[in-house]
Amino acid sequence: NAGVTQTPKFQVLKTGQSMTLQCAQDMNHEYMSWYRQDPGMGLRLIHYSVGAGITDQGEVPNGYNVSRSTTEDFPLRLLSAAPSQTSVYFCASSSLAGTYNEQFFGPGTRLTVL
């Protein structure tokens, strides 16, 4: 199993550009989520999904869109990048079977917006 994969690993954008961060998992997990990590701020939840066709907002959703058309994929879209979106982005997934399961993280995408 590849686990949770993310592409690209690094990205530099100019203000106003758009892009999509890709996330995929091969563990058949129902739950998928996106976090951003900034120094001193921890991991902040952007959007999450509990299954195909179902998404919801987390703590810091503004400026980001998501969709979940398949169980495996959960892309994060930046419609008009801003310098405040410079961060490290992590995708994570977990099973919703049973009571509380480990959340597995992808390797992260380091995004710089100039």
Place this chain on the structure above:
Amino acid sequence: GENVEQHPSTLSVQEGDSAVIKCTYSDSASNYFPWYKQELGKRPQLIIDIRSNVGEKKDQRIAVTLNKTAKHFSLHITETQPEDSAVYFCAASPASGNTGKLIFGQGTTLQVKP
């Protein structure tokens, strides 16, 4: 919404000493409290978790304690080693039951000096 506060933000100990990281949470319905370790440049990985029906859990040199009345939980690392140096995150599930969703604390950077 759920809020998780983590202290201290940085912690420096001598090899062999103990380290304690504390977290408080706001949602009394929270039932699941995992701890993640993130080595430099790597993804966060689960090291230990505790559920609300348990007061303490140990795994070799690490232990977690939970006080539901006070709404706080702590990570204890004994006999620290240089490889324990990392950023540690606490988290809490913001609802009763396995929704997958986690809210993370701000992180603690632990430095173990040889």
